[in-house]
Amino acid sequence: MQITFLLNGETTQYSLSDASVTLLDWLREYRGLTGSKEACREGDCGACTVMLSDATGSRAINACITLMAQLHGKALRTVEGIGNSAAPHPVQQALIDQHGSQCGFCTPGIAVALAAAHLNGEHDHDAALAGNLCRCTGYAPIIRAAESAAAQPVPDCMHEDAKALAATALAQISSGGCGGADSPPAYLPENADDLAAWLLAQPSSTLVAGGTDLGLAVTKALKPLGEAVFLHRCADLQQVTTSADEIRIGAGVSIAQLLRAMAKPHPAFAALLKRFASPQIRAMATLGGNIANGSPIADAPPVLIALGARVHLRRGDVRRQVALEDFYLGYRKQDRTPGEFIEAVTIAARAPNLRAYKLSKRFDQDISTLCAAFNLSAKAGRISEARVAFGGMAAVPARARKLEAALIGQPLDDIAEGAVSLSLGEDFAPISDFRGSAAYRMQAAENLIIRYARDLAGEAVSVLEVAS
Ligand SMILES: Cc1cc2nc3c(=O)[nH]c(=O)nc-3n(C[C@H](O)[C@H](O)[C@H](O)COP(=O)(O)OP(=O)(O)OC[C@H]3O[C@@H](n4cnc5c(N)ncnc54)[C@H](O)[C@@H]3O)c2cc1C
Ligand code: FES
Ligand code: FES
The missing domain is CATH 3.10.20.30 (Beta-grasp domain)
Structure with missing residues (x-):
């Protein structure tokens, strides 16, 4: 070939x-x-x-x-290929001028990451550098270099x-x-x-x-x-289509593409995806791969489950669909036969009360210790449907069915007070591993219920919203 x-x-x-x-x-x-x-x-x-x-x-x-x-x-x-010593790319020159390199091992990668962002007119330099580790220079001069290169024209070669x-x-x-x-x-x-x-x-x-x-x-x-x-040349698997009730996402849609597609219908999902790995990984990683890899700490599945996702499977010309929560049979075991692949996922088009939270040791470029997604619907002010899903609490991403049952019937605009007494003890028995102990996971997960209640009540709950 x-x-x-x-x-x-x-x-x-x-x-x-x-x-x-x-x-x-x-x-x-x-x-x-x-x-x-x-x-x-x-x-x-x-x-x-x-x-x-x-x-x-x-x-x-x-x-x-x-x-x-x-x-x-x-x-x-x-x-x-982005520049040379005779005609460096503006970010390369700026890295020199701003003393943005010390040992220099990270510098070629940083130069290319910044050059790609420069080409795309992206000015969130922290976000552009989330996948680039620099151990010795420190980020301040690197960010200064990105800022000073921003106004320079994009070189022709780019x-x-x-x-x-x-x-x-x-x-x-x-x-x-x-x-x-x-x-x-x-x-x-x-x-x-x-x-x-x-x-x-x-x-x-x-x-x-x-x-x-x-x-x-x-x-x-x-x-x-x-x-x-x-799978990457299958353009028909890279489509996102929206109807009145649902959004269909092809399995080959990248996480970067999904982030853009979710910004309007499901901003909470988009905000979570912003913390999915790094720009470099999001550009390649697909939604289908995130689901099929079957990790209990994958970021997308809890949110998809909260959005009532159905997985569309195909083997030859035979197609079937299954609710995502039923697709996971056990640790890294799925309801998928040899030769069968994920063609698409469908989710609800509207979910105004959807919120999703990721807890990890680092803000960027880190796998979840815990991930939670909440989606409540109400009729006449009382919760009529609850879909709450967690990653990192069991061998598979899973719904918190007992918690959901406890939420049904409660007044939606007043769950903050009752949230402190809601428990996950009957839903999960998490394990301890190097990311977090069982006790930490349980406490943190229950705290996320309170966070959701406060979030719905309009309080600032994200570290990005807290100002000094
Ligand atoms: C540095 C780094 C950081 C990461 N951070 C995160 C993170 O923050 N959050 C997170 O959730 N994950 C993270 N990941 C994991 C990974 O990026 C995701 O799981 C990603 O979505 C996998 O998608 P992919 O297309 O790359 O899958 P691939 O690696 O191509 O495939 C993964 C598995 O899925 C199967 N598969 C792929 N597509 C299909 C399909 N359509 N049908 C059936 N089977 C299929 C493959 O055969 C394989 O078994 C990270 C990975 C790295 C390397
Ligand atoms: S060598 Fe570290 S990201 Fe490739
Ligand atoms: S300059 Fe040494 S790691 Fe970045």
């Missing part, structure tokens, strides 16, 4: 014989582009940040957990990829179908029908969506992917 893409403006071909080769390894070891650094190798530090562009725009991503097949038809720009992609029709070039004469095959389907047919014939293939969980299996657990099918 031929993977064709633009690398710093040049059309580049790569013969894919092993689906597990990461972009960072290829750049550094085979291509000699060592500007992108290898540090954590798990998408956490941003030292390997590069910029990926396609018809939908440009975004910073982590090269260390991106697989070569994910580049097909796209344009890649590494730190070597606009070239979009033009070249359109001119070369690169995105339409065939990858040559299935690759792997001497190794496990890899396949890049163009739509959900192709994907369904492949998975029906090869049910043991690894389905790769954004690869932000699977990439770690390769780089950390050292488990090769084997036979792999990649």
Whole structure:
């Protein structure tokens, strides 16, 4: 299989014989582009940040957990391609002028993350840098550099990829179908029908969506992917459609795309997604992958469950749907047969009382210790329907059915007082792990009930709302 893409403006071909080769390894070891650094190798530090562009725009991503097949038809720009010593990119010059680099190991990744944000006209520099760790300079000079570069024009080279992609029709070039004469095959389907047919014939293939969980299996657990099918070219799985009652979200919708799509109908969901990992991870990670990975501490499932989500599954041409809370059968066990994949998720279009809270050790770029989502409806002022779901309290994301029952019938605008006596003791028996003890989880989860009640009453409950 031929993977064709633009690398710093040049059309580049790569013969894919092993689906597990990461972009960072290829750049550094085979291509000699060592500007992108290898540090954590798990998408956490941003030292390997590069910029990926396609018809939908440009975004910073982590090269260390991106697989070569994910580049097909796209344009890649590494730190070597955003500027050079004769004509540095404005953020590179500003990092020098503002003393934004000390040991310099993080600097190439920071320069590319800021260059991508600069190209997109993003001025929330903290948000742009949430996926970039700097240990020795400290962020103040780096933010000063971002601020001073903001008014500078975008260099021409940063606009070239979009033009070249359109001119070369690169995105339409065939990858040559299935690759792997001497190794496990890899396949890049163009739509959900192709994907369904492949998975029906090869049910043991690894389905790769954004690869932000699977990439770690390769780089950390050292488990090769084997036979792999990649979902990122299935544009029909990347649609968000809204009707009067529901929103349908394709499984291939990225978390970044979902964040934008939820801003209006479900701002509480969008606010939670802002804290999902980092811009680099959100650009690649998909909603389908978040659900199918089945982590009890994944961020999206509690909110989706609170929104009455139904998972739309497909095997060949056979489709069925299941409530998300019933999809999870046990720790990392799902109601999904071999060859079956998630095609979409549907959620309620309206939920004015939806709120979601994530507790983690760091504000940005951290997995939840606990995640809670509340969605109450009322008739004649009294709670008539309650959907409350937690992540991090059990082996799977789950509803708090006893709590829900206790809420039914209570006056909606006066739950703050009663909230202190509501308990989760009959719903959950959480475990202790390195993220939090069982006692902490229970206490914190019960505190979130009070937080929700106060939030509904209009009090400021987010750390971002508290001003000195
Ligand atoms: C640094 C870092 C930070 C992270 N932070 C967070 C965080 O804050 N919150 C959070 O919830 N998660 C976080 N994650 C985990 C991960 O990003 C998410 O779970 C993400 O949504 C996975 O999506 P993906 O498309 O990358 O999945 P992939 O890695 O491609 O796949 C994950 C699993 O799902 C399966 N799969 C994918 N799509 C489908 C489908 N359509 N049908 C059936 N099976 C499918 C794959 O076969 C695989 O088993 C983080 C990961 C990293 C590396
Ligand atoms: S090496 Fe740390 S994010 Fe890639
Ligand atoms: S300059 Fe040393 S880690 Fe950032």
